Amino acid sequence: MRNKKTYWEEYRMKLHEDINLNVRLKSPMEIDSALTSLINTTKQATQVATPKITFQNNTRNVPIEIKKLISQKRRARARWYRSQAPTDKTTYSHTSNGLKCKIKEARESSFSNYITSLNRYDNTIWKPIKHLKNPRHRYIL
Structure with missing residues (x-):
């Protein structure tokens, strides 16, 4: 496992x-x-000196329908890249545009x-409005 955060001094010592x-x-x-x-020793030294990489899962709230459309789009794009046929390009364009529409609707x-869900009585309505005062966050809503 390669990682930028390997502690090389600790690796050498191990x-x-x-x-x-x-x-x-x-x-x-x-x-x-x-x-x-020797192989087992280098593996153990690597595991000790390299921290684990954790990836954030950003697809938590994506509906299953959109995930299916994404996979269809990827397959259509791969087919079009391989064949360069106009019909495959049309299929890719249709699936891509359908995906864009579904994402927009979602x-x-x-x-x-x-x-x-915002309510003025529990002060949830004021949190997004508070950010509008900051010029960096003006176009959030």
């Missing part, structure tokens, strides 16, 4: 501690066991649900 350089290498079995030991319905 290798220095665990590698045994006084290994007999006379027979093929000894060479195989020494090689296996955003509009999500926004309308958000707006209808």
Whole structure:
């Protein structure tokens, strides 16, 4: 696993501690066991010195229908890239435009649900309005 955040000094120290350089290498079995030991040691050092990478899942709130349309669009695009046929380009354009419409509808319905859930009595209506005073957040709503 490659990662920008590997602690190289810790990696070197772990290798220095665990590698045994006084290994007999006379027979093929000894060479195989020494090689296996070296590979396992480097794997362990890598696991110790490299933090785990976590990815954020941004597809939590995407409806299943939109996910299916995304996969259809990707398949149509791949087919069109391979064949360059006009019919495949038409299919790709239709699926792409259909996906855009569905995403727009989902955003509009999500926004309308958000707006209808705001209430002036529990002060939820003032939070989005507060951001409108800041010029950077003027076009949020």
